[in-house]
Amino acid sequence: GAVVSQHPSRVICKSGTSVKIECRSLDFQATTMFWYRQFPKKSLMLMATSNEGSKATYEQGVEKDKFLINHASLTLSTLTVTSAHPEDSSFYICSARVNSGKSSGANVLTFGAGSRLTVL
């Protein structure tokens, strides 16, 4: 089945530094990927939609200059948390659309395992 890989799975950084998280579709091409963040005991919150070859679309309230998204190829999207602060500590998860193959035409998303960021 379709696999989405994220790297790193865990990262600890100092306040003020930038951190890059990679999201790769391993056996399929993804023109669109989605980035979520999740705080402890909370649900997932969509941050942005990453579009291959064009600018990402950010959800309301998400700072595009803070969370830089690059989708340079059909298999790789990156999220860079710039000038990280402790409040950016969270679980970041990416996902990509996979054609379900059903005649209904509906599509499903495959999610990566997530990247846990801790900012000291």
Add this chain to the structure above:
Amino acid sequence: DAKTTQPPSMDCAEGRAANLPCNHSTISGNEYVYWYRQIHSQGPQYIIHGLKNNETNEMASLIITEDRKSSTLILPHATLRDTAVYYCIVRVKAAGNKLTFGGGTRVLVKP
């Protein structure tokens, strides 16, 4: 997308069927019902989806009422590894495939 309502938590016994309800009374005719689950500290996992007919796959069954205002996800023989948060989401295909997650149901499978 239509809003969904799920119980915040439920327990079920290992080996028994787990029936997870979801209310989506404002669902429109072109909205699908999707179920995902998230095991602790992992990314969500797709389970099943449907439009109006009942669906079954190797993981679960999805029962959608005739008026489509509610649905039930059935895990036929719950195991300890099914302990997770289960999310019911309704969405139109035209929403760009992005999913909005609600609170979900925290399911604890007990021995």
